[in-house]
Amino acid sequence: MKALVQKKYGPISDLRVVDWPKPFPADDAILIRVRAAGLDPGIWHLMTGRPLMIRLMGLGFFGPRVPVAGWDASGVVEAVGAKVTRFKVGDEIFGNCDVTGTGTIAELACLPENRCAVKPANIALDEASALAVSGCTALQCVRDHGHVGDDSKVLVIGAAGGVGHYAVQIAKTYGARVTGVCSTTKLDFVRGLGADDVIDYTRDSLSASGRRWDVIIDTAGRRGFGELRSLLTPNGVLAIVGGEGGNALTGGFLERALGAAIRSLGSKQKLVAVDSKVTENDLATLKKLVESGKLKPSIEQRYPLEQAAAAIEKLARGGARGGARGKSIVVF
Ligand SMILES: NC(=O)c1ccc[n+]([C@@H]2O[C@H](COP(=O)([O-])OP(=O)(O)OC[C@H]3O[C@@H](n4cnc5c(N)ncnc54)[C@H](OP(=O)(O)O)[C@@H]3O)[C@@H](O)[C@H]2O)c1
Known part of the structure; x- marks a missing residue:
């Protein structure tokens, strides 16, 4: 599969789209074919290893613990782990793989079952990647x-x-x-x-x-x-x-x-x-809010995989001033 990868900490310009081994879901995880991956400034920190303290927090000393960038995604379930009960092949879901997962800016990604929810019925699958x-x-x-x-x-x-x-x-x-x-x-x-x-x-x-x-x-x-x-x-x-x-x-x-x-x-x-957590319950609450029309993700820009690194860099710069109207996503 194609994935956006960086093995050592360094500038975001070092991120490359490469052929990468297909991930396999653990017993409590699902494998999805990624439709879109949500971007946020945290990705910049994880891939550059800055500030240095994050390297002492179990996220990798010389390089990112997870070489594939990204942690939010939406997509279609391709396989489920042996203990998964809430999802089946073909479900359209959104969620997050955590900083220790497989990374999501890739054609395939594994997400723990308890960090996923079925996509809200009233928004497109790619929009849902911006929620978690x-x-x-x-x-x-x-x-x-x-x-x-x-x-x-x-x-x-x-x-x-x-x-x-x-x-x-x-x-x-x-x-x-x-x-x-x-x-x-x-x-x-x-x-x-x-x-x-x-x-x-x-x-x-x-x-x-x-x-x-x-x-x-x-x-x-x-x-x-x-x-x-x-x-x-x-x-x-x-x-x-x-x-x-x-x-x-x-x-x-x-x-x-x-x-x-x-x-x-x-x-x-x-x-x-605030040290936020992506939880099954809160994803369910977000889904309800979206379906009731009270919450809507705003997608500022959609990027192809080849432009994902530049999009992450832009987002990090935008945090200083002139950031996005809502979220940017990488679409597959
Ligand atoms: N603690 C946690 O658990 C947690 C979770 C998620 C994210 N984060 C962090 O939260 C931060 C924001 O994330 P985000 O995804 O919302 O980033 P974002 O989309 O880049 O938004 C940052 C916003 O900051 C605004 N801004 C910049 N300088 C400002 C100033 N001087 N006064 C007022 N507003 C200013 C920008 O507004 P304009 O565009 O209008 O200039 C921009 O919209 C990042 O540092 C991220 O790493 C933390």
């Missing part, structure tokens, strides 16, 4: 960390991005009043997701209005704790999803996770670094 990681992250921010409810005031920073565009829609389903933060060309897109207010971060300061939010979901990871805490209500929750930049060892996210833990001590405000 970003959708579960957004859901867990809103429901588990933010405990968002009726009339909660929620600020989503990076509202046009992969995680952010889901967070806006999901927070609305929980009854929140949502403010989305994005750059100028995406204001209408974020309004269209259901945001009650939008703030253009390239023109306006978030603190200018003097407003406070009960929950801040920060996917962009560019603002200091002082500024973010000043935007929170006294018992508010800051859910830190992203954190670019930072030093070479820990990078922005781990640095911020540590900072959040220290600053939460003795404070009524809760600052949490």
